[in-house]
Amino acid sequence: xxxxxxxxxxxxxxxxxxxxxxxxxxxxxxxxxxxxxxxxxxxxxxxxxxxxxxxxxxxxxxxxxxxxxxxxxxxxxxxxxxxxxxxxxxxxxxxxxxxxxxxxxxxxxxxxxxxxxxxxxxxxxxxxxxxxxxxxxxxxxxxxxxxxxxxxxxxxxxxxxxxxxxxxxxxxxxxxxxxxxxxxxxxxxxxxxxxxxxxxxxxxxxxxxxxxxxxxxxxxxxxxxxxxxxxxxxxxxxxxxxxxxxxxxxxxxxxxxxxxxxxxxxxxxxxxxxxxxxxxxxxxxxxxxxxxxxxxxxxxxxxxxxxxxxxxxxxxxxxxxxxxxxxxxxxxxxxxxxxxxxxxxxxxxxxxxxxxxxxxxxxxxxxxxxxxxxxxxxxxxxxxxxxxxxxxxxxxxxxxxxxxxxxxxxxxxxxxxxxxxxxxxxxxxxxxxx
Numbered sequence: 001x002x003x004x005x006x007x008x009x010x011x012x013x014x015x016x017x018x019x020x021x022x023x024x025x026x027x028x029x030x031x032x033x034x035x036x037x038x039x040x041x042x043x044x045x046x047x048x049x050x051x052x053x054x055x056x057x058x059x060x061x062x063x064x065x066x067x068x069x070x071x072x073x074x075x076x077x078x079x080x081x082x083x084x085x086x087x088x089x090x091x092x093x094x095x096x097x098x099x100x101x102x103x104x105x106x107x108x109x110x111x112x113x114x115x116x117x118x119x120x121x122x123x124x125x126x127x128x129x130x131x132x133x134x135x136x137x138x139x140x141x142x143x144x145x146x147x148x149x150x151x152x153x154x155x156x157x158x159x160x161x162x163x164x165x166x167x168x169x170x171x172x173x174x175x176x177x178x179x180x181x182x183x184x185x186x187x188x189x190x191x192x193x194x195x196x197x198x199x200x201x202x203x204x205x206x207x208x209x210x211x212x213x214x215x216x217x218x219x220x221x222x223x224x225x226x227x228x229x230x231x232x233x234x235x236x237x238x239x240x241x242x243x244x245x246x247x248x249x250x251x252x253x254x255x256x257x258x259x260x261x262x263x264x265x266x267x268x269x270x271x272x273x274x275x276x277x278x279x280x281x282x283x284x285x286x287x288x289x290x291x292x293x294x295x296x297x298x299x300x301x302x303x304x305x306x307x308x309x310x311x312x313x314x315x316x317x318x319x320x321x322x323x324x325x326x327x328x329x330x331x332x333x334x335x336x337x338x339x340x341x342x343x344x345x346x347x348x349x350x351x352x353x354x355x356x357x358x359x360x361x362x363x364x365x366x367x368x369x370x371x372x373x374x375x376x377x378x379x380x381x382x383x384x385x386x387x388x389x390x391x392x393x394x395x396x397x398x399x400x401x402x403x404x405x406x407x408x409x410x411x412x413x414x415x416x417x418x419x420x421x422x423x424x425x426x427x428x429x430x431x432x433x434x
Contacts, residue, residue, distance in 0.1 A: 024036065024037045024386055030227045032202050032207055033207070034209065034219075035373050036209050036210075037209070037370075038210075038211075039212060039366060041210075041212055042113050042211075042212055043211055043367075044119070044211030044366060045210050045367045045369065046110075046207065047370040048106060048108075048206075048207055049105070049206050050104060050106065050199045051236060051378060052236065053065070053100070053172075054173065055237035055239070056199060057195065059174070061183065062175045062179045063144070063148070063177070063184045064179070064183075064195050065105050065177065066100040066105070066144075067141075067144055067187055068132075068193075069107060071189075071192055072098065072107060072126040073126045074140045075132055075136035075137050076130070077125035077129045077130055080125060082136045085122065089122060092115040092119065093111065093115065094110070094111045094118060096122050096123060101177060102312075103310050103311050103378050103379070104374070105199075106374060108367065109123040113212045113213065120221055124225040124226075127200075128226070128229070130193075132192050134189050144179070145181055145185060148178060155256060155260045156260065159318075159414050159415075160262060160414075161176060162250055162252060162415075163250075163262040163264045163414035164264070166413075166414055168242065173312055200229060201232045201234055202231040206374075207222065207226075208370040208373050208382075210370050239312050240312075241266065241313065243409065244264065244411065246410045249422070249429045250412075250413070250415070252414075252419075253418070254416055256418075259320065259321055259324050259416065259417030259418055260318075260416040260417060261318065261319050261320070261327065262317065263316065263331065264314050264411070265316070265407070265410075266407045267307060267313035268403065268406075269380070274399075274402075274403040274406060275309070277396075278400070278404060278407060279307045279309070280392065280395055280400050281401070281403060281404040282305050285334065285338050287351075289304055289305055289317060290302075292333075293331070297330060299319070299326055300320055301320065303317075303327075305317045311378075324417075324424075324425045324428075325425035328428040332433065336433055336434065339405055339434055342400070343397050343400050343401060352393065413429050415429075
């Protein structure tokens with residue numbers, strides 16, 4: 001699991017507007033929404049987002065979107081076979097890649113402005129003309145399966161998978177977008193092609209661009225490359241997050257040097273007025289967990305808490321420890337203290353100070369800009385990311401304390417490690433918060 005550490009990276013969108021030299025705008029080009037952030041950076045980043053994520057396919061096809069999107073850049077196009085595609089990318093220093101999540105997938109291109117034409121050519125080929133060559137798909141399948149197995153063996157990744165499946169049982173989020181070995185090993189090139197064509201839809205796509213490029217030039221390129229893409233009706237799935245007002249533990253035995261424990265909690269949606277206060281509050285919770293469990297009690301090397309803002313959002317407390325009973329007792333105690341006594345004015349001042357220091361002084365890459373704007377667009381609108389700095393600055397202690405108490409009602413726990421120690425700590429996992 002990629003932890004978001006305490007106070008610094010708790011805003012999952014980042015701060016795309018802080019250092020950019022121009023205002024972000026959005027506009028329509030031949031039916032495709034475009035979000036554009038001009039900057040003075042010589043690195044141009046372009047992302048084509050595909051809405052829907054795990055709602056686009058059934059659970060028995062878990063991993064199909066990840067496989068299909070990665071195949072667009074790895075398995076050849078009409079213009080370039082796989083080797084030619086890689087050779088051109090290497091020659092001009094073009095980074096072209098893909099990623100998938102619960103709510104979206106994207107194809108990303110990163111290049112210096114001098115070679116934007118070459119980078120755009122590769123991106124266009126990947127988006128419009130992937131061929132899903134049989135031999136290349138089979139070669140790439142091996143890499144996909146190796147990554148899936150690595151994720152399953154990585155304790156941090158696996159314990160988060162457990163807690164998400166425990167919390168979101170019966171919903172699309174119970175499907176791992178990374179896929180499962182048994183499913184990915186059977187997906188055919190024809191299935192990948194059919195699936196990709198099903199999401200290649202102007203009404204399901206949007207483009208995010210950041211870097212040193214003229215708007216008129218960008219519009220001309222989009223018209224030339226994507227005007228002929230299909231435009232079909234698209235209705236986003238309506239997702240309703242389950243309410244966790246109970247206390248449930250799922251365990252898995254594994255011989256490890258330490259035990260990995262997560263607890264999942266409800267969160268407000270990004271469009272909610274409670275979103276910013278709640279997220280700041282989780283940052284404070286993370287700091288308190290670190291202070292008690294690591295600094296004072298020496299129960300864990302890296303305890304904390306983070307917010308995962310998705311269409312069905314949640315937050316997580318996490319710890320790895322050789323003493324689960326005492327660690328879980330301490331986690332519950334810290335959470336109760338935060339909920340009952342709240343965040344102090346001084347604590348909020350410190351969080352804001354850390355936020356400013358660590359986000360305002362670090363100039364973000366264009367890749368970070370397009371990712372944060374794209375995530376925000378998927379979750380409600382790119383403007384959310386642009387407005388985040390001022391929203392953080394305005395948040396109050398009373399708003400934070402109210403938001404935490406409104407949404408945190410129960411805990412769903414996951415445990416990976418020595419299950420005998422989990423059994424010994426069973427009472428601690430059932431302790432009621434508040």
